[in-house]
Amino acid sequence: MSTSNLPPHPEASPAACTISDLPTSGPASGSYRQIVTLAGPLILSSTGLMIMQSVDALFLAQYSTNAVAAVVPASMASHLVISLFLGVAAYASTFVAQYVGSGRPERAAAAVWQGIYFSLLTGGLVFATAWLADPLFAFVGHARELQGLEAAVFRITCWCGPFALLGGALSGFFTGRGSTKTLMVVQLLGFLLNVVLDWAMIFGRMGLPEMGIAGAAWATGISQAVIAALLAWLFLLPEFRREFGTWRERAFDAELFRRLMVYGFPSGFRWVVECLAWTFFLFFVGRMGPDAMAASSIAWRINGIAFFPLIGLAQAIAVVVGQAQGANKPDLAARCTWRGLILAEGWMLFGAACFVLFPRPLIECFRDPSVSAEAFAPVLESGVVVLRYVALYCLLDGLNFVFLSALQGAGDTHWTFWTGCVVNFGFLLVLWWLDRTGAGLVSFWQAATVCVMAQALVWMARFHAGHWKSKRVVEAAPDLPAASAT
Numbered sequence: 001m002s003t004s005n006l007p008p009h010p011e012a013s014p015a016a017c018t019i020s021d022l023p024t025s026g027p028a029s030g031s032y033r034q035i036v037t038l039a040g041p042l043i044l045s046s047t048g049l050m051i052m053q054s055v056d057a058l059f060l061a062q063y064s065t066n067a068v069a070a071v072v073p074a075s076m077a078s079h080l081v082i083s084l085f086l087g088v089a090a091y092a093s094t095f096v097a098q099y100v101g102s103g104r105p106e107r108a109a110a111a112v113w114q115g116i117y118f119s120l121l122t123g124g125l126v127f128a129t130a131w132l133a134d135p136l137f138a139f140v141g142h143a144r145e146l147q148g149l150e151a152a153v154f155r156i157t158c159w160c161g162p163f164a165l166l167g168g169a170l171s172g173f174f175t176g177r178g179s180t181k182t183l184m185v186v187q188l189l190g191f192l193l194n195v196v197l198d199w200a201m202i203f204g205r206m207g208l209p210e211m212g213i214a215g216a217a218w219a220t221g222i223s224q225a226v227i228a229a230l231l232a233w234l235f236l237l238p239e240f241r242r243e244f245g246t247w248r249e250r251a252f253d254a255e256l257f258r259r260l261m262v263y264g265f266p267s268g269f270r271w272v273v274e275c276l277a278w279t280f281f282l283f284f285v286g287r288m289g290p291d292a293m294a295a296s297s298i299a300w301r302i303n304g305i306a307f308f309p310l311i312g313l314a315q316a317i318a319v320v321v322g323q324a325q326g327a328n329k330p331d332l333a334a335r336c337t338w339r340g341l342i343l344a345e346g347w348m349l350f351g352a353a354c355f356v357l358f359p360r361p362l363i364e365c366f367r368d369p370s371v372s373a374e375a376f377a378p379v380l381e382s383g384v385v386v387l388r389y390v391a392l393y394c395l396l397d398g399l400n401f402v403f404l405s406a407l408q409g410a411g412d413t414h415w416t417f418w419t420g421c422v423v424n425f426g427f428l429l430v431l432w433w434l435d436r437t438g439a440g441l442v443s444f445w446q447a448a449t450v451c452v453m454a455q456a457l458v459w460m461a462r463f464h465a466g467h468w469k470s471k472r473v474v475e476a477a478p479d480l481p482a483a484s485a486t
Contacts, residue, residue: 035316035340041184042175042312056216057301059198061366065379067213068366069290070146072297073282074153077136080275081129082161085122087268089115090168092260093315094322094409096176098474101326107256107474108176110249112235114257115169118264123162130158142286146293153217160221163228170231173246178319186230194223263473266417267408273417277424277431277451284435285444292441295382298366303390306351307397310344314405321409330410330469337406337463344398352391359384382441389445392453399456403463410468419458427451 060067092115099108133151142150174183200206201215211218240246282300286293317340324333355362363383367376407416430447462468 032339032343035313035320035336035343038178038180038319039313039316039340039343041180042315043309055195055198056220057298057366059202060213060216061368063202063212063368065294065368065371066145066290067149067216068368069286069294069297070142070149071153071213071216072300073140073142073279073286073293074137074150075157076275076279076282077150078154078157078161080272080279081158082126082164083271083275084265084268085119085126085165086168087271088260088264089119089122089165090172091115091264091267091408091413092169093172093176094263094318094411094473095256095260096172097178097319097322097409098326098411098472100177101323102328102474104474105243106245106249108173109240109244109246110251110253110256111260112169112173112246113250114253114260115172116166117252117257118260119162119165119169123165126158126161126165129161130155133158140283140286142283142293143290146286146290149213152214156214156217156221160218160224163221163225167224167228167231170228170235173235173244174231175315175319176322178323180316182234186227186234189230190223190227193226194219197222259473263411263413266413270413270417270420273421273424277427280428280431281444281448284431285441287435288441291378292382294379295363295386295441296445298363298379298383299386299390301366302355302362302387303394306348306355306390306394307401309347310398310401313340313344313347314401316340317402318405318409321406325410325472326474330466333406333410334466334469337402341398341402344402348394348398352394355387355391355394359387362387385442386445389442389449393449396453396456399460400452403456403459406463407459407468411471411473412462412468415462415467416459419462420455423451423455423458 056071057068060071092111095111096108099105099111133155136154137147137150140147140150171183174180197219198216200208201211201219202213203215204210208215234240235246237246241248282293282296285296317337320336320340321333324330324336360380363380367373367380404416407413427447430451431444434443434447
C-alpha cells in the first residue's frame with residue numbers, strides 16, 4: 001500500500017502504526033507476513049475472548065450442569081439485543097481504515113466520535129431491555145430449573161451492555177489504523193480481570209458472596225467496563241490528540257453520522273438476523289431437555305476454539321481492505337483476502353480434525369465433578385455426534401469469516417444485509433418446521449451445518465464477482481478518483 005497519503009511521521013507514536021508501517025516485503029505487497037503481523041495481536045485478543053467465555057463455562061461446569069446449560073442461550077439472547085447497536089458502533093473501524101488509507105487521519109477521529117455518540121444514545125435502550133428477561137424465558141419454555149438462571153444472565157448482560165457498545169466504538173480507532181498490539185493488550189487485561197472475577201464471584205471468594213451464574217455475568221460486564229475505560233484513556237492520549245485530533249474532532253458531524261448509520265445499520269441488522277437465527281436454534285434445542293441443551297452448549301463453546309481466532313484474522317482482512325479501498329487499491333485488497341483465506345482454512349482443517357479425533361476428552365472438560373460418568377453419559381454421547389457436524393461445517397466456515405469481512409471492509413453492507421436476511425430467515429423456517437414435527441437433536445444440527453456451508457459459498461461468489469471493488473464508505477479524497485457510495 002502506498003504511504004504517500006499517510007501522516008508524514010507516524011513513528012512519532014509507537015501505538016499509531018498502520019499497515020504500511022508493518023515489517024513486510026513491501027508496503028503494498030499483501031504478503032503472508034504482512035497479514036500475520038497485523039492479524040497476530042487481533043487473533044490473540046479474540047482468542048482471549050474465546051478463552052474468557054470458555055473459562056466462564058468451565059467455572060460454571062464446576063458449579064452446576066444447569067448453569068453451563070443456561071449460560072449459552074441467555075448470552076445469545078442478550079447479544080441479540082446488543083448486536084444491532086454494536087454492529088453500527090464498531091463499523092466506525094471501517095471509516096477509520098478508509099480515512100487512513102486516503103491520508104485523512106483527522107477524519108478518522110471524527111468517525112470514532114460519531115460512533116461514541118451513537119453508543120451513548122443507544123446504550124440506554126439496551127439497559128432498559130433487561131426488564132424483558134423473565135417473560136422472555138418463560139415464553140421460550142425451557143425447563144423451570146433453567147429459566148431463572150437464563151433470565152439472570154440476560155438481565156445483567158443488558159445492564160452492562162452500554163459498556164460493550166462504547167468499547168466497540170473506541171476499538172474502531174485502533175483496529176482501523178492497524179494498531180492491533182494496543183488493542184490486544186487492553187483485551188488481554190480485560191480477560192485476566194474476568195478470570196479473577198469469575199473465580200471470586202461464582203464461588204464466593206475474596207470476601208465476595210457466592211453468586212453462581214450471575215457472578216459469571218457480572219464478571220464479564222465489569223471486565224467490559226474496564227476495557228472501555230482503558231480504550232477511552234488511550235484514545236485521548238496527547239500524541240493521538242496531536243496527530244489525529246482525537247479531542248479536537250469531537251464535534252457532532254451530522255453528515256458523517258448519517259454515513260455511519262447508512263453503512264453501519266445494515267451491518268448491525270445482519271448481525272441481529274444471524275444472532276436471531278442462532279438464538280432460536282438454541283431455544284428450540286433447549287425444548288428437548290437439559291441434556292440436549294448441555295451437549296449443544298458444550299459443543300458451542302468447543303466450536304469457539306476453531307472460530308474465535310478467525311475473528312482476529314477477519315478483522316485484519318477488513319483493515320487491509322478498508323485501507324486499500326481508501327487508497328483506491330482494490331487489487332491489494334483482493335490479494336490479501338485470498339491469502340487470508342488460505343490461512344483461515346488451514347486453521348479450520350486443524351480444528352475439524354481435533355473435533356473428529358478427540359471429541360470425548362474435549363467434552364469431558366465440561367463435566368461437573370459432582371456428576372457421575374453414568375449421569376453425564378447422555379450429554380457426552382450427544383456431544384460427540386454434534387461435534388461431528390461442527391467439524392463438517394468448519395471445512396467452509398473460514399469462507400464465512402474472511403469473505404464477509406472483506407465485503408464489509410469495502411462497504412458492501414447493503415447487499416450482505418439482504419442476502420443474510422434471506423439465508424437466515426430460511427434457516428429460521430427450517431428450525432420452526434423441525435420443532436413442529438418433533439425432530440431430534442441431530443436434525444437441528446444437520447440444518448445448522450447446511451446453513452453455515454451455504455452462506456459461506458454465497459459470500460465467496462459475491463466477493464469473486466468483484467462488485468465491492470468500486471465501493472467506498474467515506475467521501476472521496478481530492479486526489480483520488482471517486483468510487484461508488486452505495
